[in-house]
Amino acid sequence: MSIADNIARIKSQLPPSVELVAVSKFHPVERLQQAIDAGQLLLGESRAQELAAKAPQLPQQVKWHFIGHLQTNKVRPVVAHATIIESIDSLRLLQAVEMEATRTSRQIDVLLQLHVAQEQTKTGFAIEELLTHATLQRLDNLSHVRIRGIMAMASLTDDNSQIQREFTLARNAFELLRDEFFAHQPLFDIVSMGMSDDWRIAVDCGSTMVRIGTAIFGPREY
Numbered sequence: 001m002s003i004a005d006n007i008a009r010i011k012s013q014l015p016p017s018v019e020l021v022a023v024s025k026f027h028p029v030e031r032l033q034q035a036i037d038a039g040q041l042l043l044g045e046s047r048a049q050e051l052a053a054k055a056p057q058l059p060q061q062v063k064w065h066f067i068g069h070l071q072t073n074k075v076r077p078v079v080a081h082a083t084i085i086e087s088i089d090s091l092r093l094l095q096a097v098e099m100e101a102t103r104t105s106r107q108i109d110v111l112l113q114l115h116v117a118q119e120q121t122k123t124g125f126a127i128e129e130l131l132t133h134a135t136l137q138r139l140d141n142l143s144h145v146r147i148r149g150i151m152a153m154a155s156l157t158d159d160n161s162q163i164q165r166e167f168t169l170a171r172n173a174f175e176l177l178r179d180e181f182f183a184h185q186p187l188f189d190i191v192s193m194g195m196s197d198d199w200r201i202a203v204d205c206g207s208t209m210v211r212i213g214t215a216i217f218g219p220r221e222y
């Protein structure tokens with residue numbers, strides 16, 4: 001199956017309201033170009049350097065989603081190239097992105113990454129922690145950053161009911177944040193969850209954006 005076939009197949013199974021981000025990390029730009037030629041303009045990268053290397057080689061219309069753990073000292077190339085940073089996992093990072101966006105007069109969208117999986121290796125805010133930040137208005141007063149919603153990853157497990165529980169927790173947290181803290185902001189509307197192996201479950205649980213790599217590009221190449 002070609003990259004174009006894979007994208008077409010997945011799109012035919014996704015509800016029209018759910019956006020597809022093709023996760024292109026560790027694949028060469030020639031393969032990304034094939035996705036772009038198939039009309040896929042949302043691409044996901046997880047490393048600052050890799051994004052900075054690839055973005056200038058591909059058309060301007062590409063909307064880059066940054067999805068990896070980001071260190072505060074690496075925000076510069078990401079703010080320069082990304083349309084949205086999906087992986088805001090600390091207040092420090094949120095502030096660093098706001099500072100860099102302000103410094104360079106850019107507007108950037110972000111998602112708050114929630115930690116709902118069992119693995120401790122995954123990053124993200126615990127839900128209670130995030131609600132505390134929201135209550136204490138620590139997510140307010142951003143001039144160049146717009147918080148658009150949440151991102152979450154489920155545990156790496158074959159237990160579908162476990163995955164479903166975790167995605168449901170994330171969706172519920174999104175709705176609480178939306179209704180209690182972002183009601184004044186109509187564009188708090190993104191729930192990014194679901195990868196190659198669990199996107200169908202994620203969509204059933206209310207995902208509005210799936211991030212799919214392997215099922216589109218095949219195994220990662222480097």
Ligand SMILES: *Cc1c(COP(=O)(O)O)cnc(C)c1O
Nearest residue numbers: 023046067195196211212213214
């Ligand atoms: C790599 C990655 C994906 C895509 O994973 P696949 O299993 O290849 O679809 C999605 N989200 C994040 C945050 C990733 O790091």
